[in-house]
Every structure is written in structure tokens, then in C-alpha cells.
Amino acid sequence: MILYSTNNKSLSVSFKEAVFNSLPADKGLYMPSEILSLSDDFIKHIDQYTLPEIAFEVANHLIGDDIPEADLKELIEEAINFDAPVVSLDEHTAVLELFHGPSLAFKDFGARFMSRVMAYFAQNESNAKLLDVLVATSGDTGGAVALGFLGVEGTRVTILYPKGKVSPIQEQQLTRNGHNIRALEIDGTFDDCQALVKEAFNDPELNQKLRLTSANSINIARLIPQTFYYFHAYAQLLRKGVKDVVFAVPSGNFGNIGAGLLAYKMGLPVKQFLAATNVNDTVPRFLNSGTYEPRPSIATLSNAMDVGNPSNWVRILDLFGNDKTSLQEIISAYTYNDEETRRAIDELYERYQYIACPHTAIAFLATEAYKSQHPGNFTSIFLSTAHPCKFPDVFNKEKQAAIAIPEQVKMLESRTSQKESLGTDYLAFKAWLLEK
Numbered sequence: 245m246i247l248y249s250t251n252n253k254s255l256s257v258s259f260k261e262a263v264f265n266s267l268p269a270d271k272g273l274y275m276p277s278e279i280l281s282l283s284d285d286f287i288k289h290i291d292q293y294t295l296p297e298i299a300f301e302v303a304n305h306l307i308g309d310d311i312p313e314a315d316l317k318e319l320i321e322e323a324i325n326f327d328a329p330v331v332s333l334d335e336h337t338a339v340l341e342l343f344h345g346p347s348l349a350f351k352d353f354g355a356r357f358m359s360r361v362m363a364y365f366a367q368n369e370s371n372a373k374l375l376d377v378l379v380a381t382s383g384d385t386g387g388a389v390a391l392g393f394l395g396v397e398g399t400r401v402t403i404l405y406p407k408g409k410v411s412p413i414q415e416q417q418l419t420r421n422g423h424n425i426r427a428l429e430i431d432g433t434f435d436d437c438q439a440l441v442k443e444a445f446n447d448p449e450l451n452q453k454l455r456l457t458s459a460n461s462i463n464i465a466r467l468i469p470q471t472f473y474y475f476h477a478y479a480q481l482l483r484k485g486v487k488d489v490v491f492a493v494p495s496g497n498f499g500n501i502g503a504g505l506l507a508y509k510m511g512l513p514v515k516q517f518l519a520a521t522n523v524n525d526t527v528p529r530f531l532n533s534g535t536y537e538p539r540p541s542i543a544t545l546s547n548a549m550d551v552g553n554p555s556n557w558v559r560i561l562d563l564f565g566n567d568k569t570s571l572q573e574i575i576s577a578y579t580y581n582d583e584e585t586r587r588a589i590d591e592l593y594e595r596y597q598y599i600a601c602p603h604t605a606i607a608f609l610a611t612e613a614y615k616s617q618h619p620g621n622f623t624s625i626f627l628s629t630a631h632p633c634k635f636p637d638v639f640n641k642e643k644q645a646a647i648a649i650p651e652q653v654k655m656l657e658s659r660t661s662q663k664e665s666l667g668t669d670y671l672a673f674k675a676w677l678l679e680k
């Protein structure tokens with residue numbers, strides 16, 4: 245697999261280099277230089293494959309010789325060890341549940357795959373040095389990364405999170421791991437956490453002593469595994485005789501829908517993608533009006549989508565050769581505020597007895613809007629990006645009581661919390677990293 249930078253198409257780096265750098269020095273994003281379609285035969289008979297089998301076919305097709313087939317198969321079987329079921333709500337509506345992994349969010353796909361790819365490449369080096377992963381998180385990413393790397397040999401993860409600003413379950417996911425995972429509570433904001441991590445990556449002395457790497461959300465090794473569940477969802481529908489599919493994706497940084505569009509470019513038959521955002525609507529405004537105008541983010545109920553300048557958008561533009569018309573043809577964009585989100589949560593519960601997290605509820609609203617504008621015989625699938633138990637404050641007593649608490653949460657409850665606390669001073673953070 246060869247990758248270029250969206251800022252420089254003549255750049256040519258290996259998959260390994262792209263994984264460890266996360267982003268090119270020119271601040272573009274890495275993109276595969278060639279995206280070939282999977283065989284018609286595979287797509288036609290995809291209903292005969294399991295999720296890990298589909299994941300292997302897709303990953304092998306993209307990555308090629310960089311990871312030998314037997315190693316890739318083993319890596320995928322370890323990484324993608326949980327299901328992503330399509331749950332039918334009615335004849336034409338279904339939800340793709342992406343929250344059955346260890347951190348109960350779709351980011352598990354990216355984090356588990358990336359951790360194993362990094363460990364794989366690091367172990368095969370002659371001067372193998374412990375891989376030190378530094379991550380700043382405002383919640384969901386950190387949990388997925390912590391649990392994704394937990395117990396992965398040759399790696400150590402340090403997670404910085406803002407004190408008092410993550411939900412109780414999120415904090416447990418960050419702090420109750422032990423082993424190769426260290427949680428660092430910073431007395432500051434998410435931006436302070438991010439600034440500390442950034443300064444560490446730019447510190448020559450630290451980089452000489454430690455093998456630092458980021459687990460950045462724009463890493464190509466997080467994008468690739470997110471294509472798997474689109475193919476697998478299509479396979480599940482094919483088994484029911486459905487062929488016309490619309491995917492509605494709750495979007496923030498546009499990595500999830502970006503992976504769906506990559507799957508589409510690899511030959512997945514999709515009628516339409518619906519990009520569903522909260523009031524942070526930079527992309528819907530662009531698709532509807534034509535100007536790309538990022539704005540500072542606004543806090544909402546669906547806080548994992550509070551993004552004013554989506555970091556993966558450049559990738560999507562690149563995938564479509566910067567042709568706005570073809571993007572407008574395949575993506576319809578919808579925006580909803582908190583009041584509409586709450587109403588959607590109520591409606592899903594009343595109509596289907598289904599409890600959805602606020603991000604998921606926004607995607608449901610997009611399917612409703614699209615259906616009313618485009619009557620026809622197709623199935624709408626909205627992606628459920630997180631388990632509702634991660635956002636208890638959003639639900640009334642009745643719904644809270646109806647949420648089944650997953651095994652993953654019960655397991656954390658019996659463990660003790662381990663965290664260290666620091667302020668926002670860089671030198672203190674650096675000393676801590678060197679000392680431990």
C-alpha cells in the first residue's frame with residue numbers, strides 16, 4: 245500500500261510510515277494512492293462471509309503486501325472480536341449497532357485495529373523499543389484507545405484527560421485498566437491536554453529517549469477498519485433479500501462517514517449516505533451552500549460530534565477529486581438541535597421501544613427526513629455509534645431504568661481506579677514522562 249498526502253500527491257510513503265506518523269509533515273492527510281474495487285464476485289456473495297472474514301478481504305485488498313496474509317488474518321481475528329449487528333426496527337428501517345466492543349463505541353474498531361498494526365510493525369524492528377502512545381481525550385477516543393491497547397505487548401499508553409469533564413463511565417474506562425495503560429488527570433481543559441501532548445511530540449530530548457507515537461483519530465489505521473462494518477451491514481441485509489441501502493451516519497470529525505465513502509469507492513453498493521450532524525453544521529452548510537466556513541464548536545447533547553472544523557473532511561474531498569457536484573449526489577446532509585435530538589430519543593422509544601444515544605438519535609432523524617423526501621422501496625440503516633449507558637444524563641428515569649447495563653461496564657465496577665494528577669505545566673509533564 246502506497247499513500248500520498250492530500251497536500252502533495254507526489255509524496256509516496258509506506259503503510260507503516262503513515263501509521264507511525266499519523267499525518268504528513270505538510271499537514272495534509274494520508275490517502276491510499278490507489279483504491280481498487282473489490283471483485284464483483286465477492287460483493288455478490290458477501291452474505292456468505294462473517295465479519296472477520298469480510299474484514300480480512302477488505303483489509304488485504306487495501307493493505308496488500310505490507311502485512312503478510314497469515315499475520316493480517318491473526319491480527320484481525322484479535323482486533324475485530326465483537327459483533328456489529330443490524331437490528332431491524334420495521335420493514336424499511338434498521339439500526340447498525342457499533343457499540344458491542346470494549347469501550348461501547350464504534351471507535352473500538354479503529355483503536356483495536358490500529359493498536360495491533362502498530363504493535364505488529366514495532367515488534368518486527370531490529371531495535372525494538374517500547375512504543376509509547378500519548379493521547380489527549382475529551383471522552384470517547386481515550387476509552388477506545390485505552391481498551392484497544394490494553395495488554396498489547398510492546399506498547400504503553402498514557403492518556404491525558406481534563407479533570408471533571410468526562411462522564412463517570414468514561415472515567416472508569418480510562419482509569420481502571422492498569423497494566424500498560426496510565427491515566428493522567430489534568431487540572432485544565434481538553435485543549436490543555438492536547439497542548440501538552442503536542443509539545444511532547446515536538447520535544448527532541450523526549451523523542452530521543454522514548455519512542456513516542458500518537459493514536460490520532462486521523463490515522464489511516466483507524467479509517468480502514470471502519471469500512472468493515474459497512475460491508476458487513478450490507479451482507480446482513482443481503483441475507484434478507486434487501487439490496488437498496490441508505491446509510492445515515494452521526495458525524496463529527498467525519499471519519500466514520502469517510503470510511504463508508506471509502507467502502508463505496510471500493511465497490512459497496514450504496515444508494516445514498518446521509519451525513520447527520522448536531523448544530524455544528526460546517527459540512528451541511530458547505531454541501532447546501534457551497535462555501536466551507538469552519539466555526540468554533542458549540543456544546544450539545546451529542547458531545548462527541550461537537551466539532552467546528554471536521555478533521556477528516558479533506559479526505560472526503562480528496563476521495564471525490566474535490567468535485568462538489570459528485571459529493572452532493574452521494575451525500576445528503578441534515579442538522580438537528582438538542583430539542584430535536586430529545587424528541588427523536590422519545591420517538592424511538594415510543595415507536596420501537598428502542599433506546600438510542602443522542603448521536604444515534606440524530607442519524608435516525610436524518611433517515612426520517614430522507615424517507616419523506618424520497619419515497620421508495622429501500623432500507624435505511626442508521627449507525628448507532630455508542631451505547632446509551634454512556635450518556636445517562638440525557639434520559640428520563642423510565643428510560644434510564646430500561647437501559648440494560650452491558651457486561652463491559654459491570655466488569656469495570658469491581659476494579660479500583662488508578663490515576664495520577666498533574667497541572668498544565670509542560671516541564672512537570674515532561675519530568676513525569678522521563679521519570680516513570
Ligand SMILES: *Cc1c(COP(=O)(O)O)cnc(C)c1O
Nearest residue numbers: 495496497498499500548629630
Ligand atoms: C466519535 C463519535 C462520533 C463522531 O464520529 P466521527 O468519525 O468523528 O464523525 C459520533 N458518535 C460517537 C458516540 C462518537 O464517539
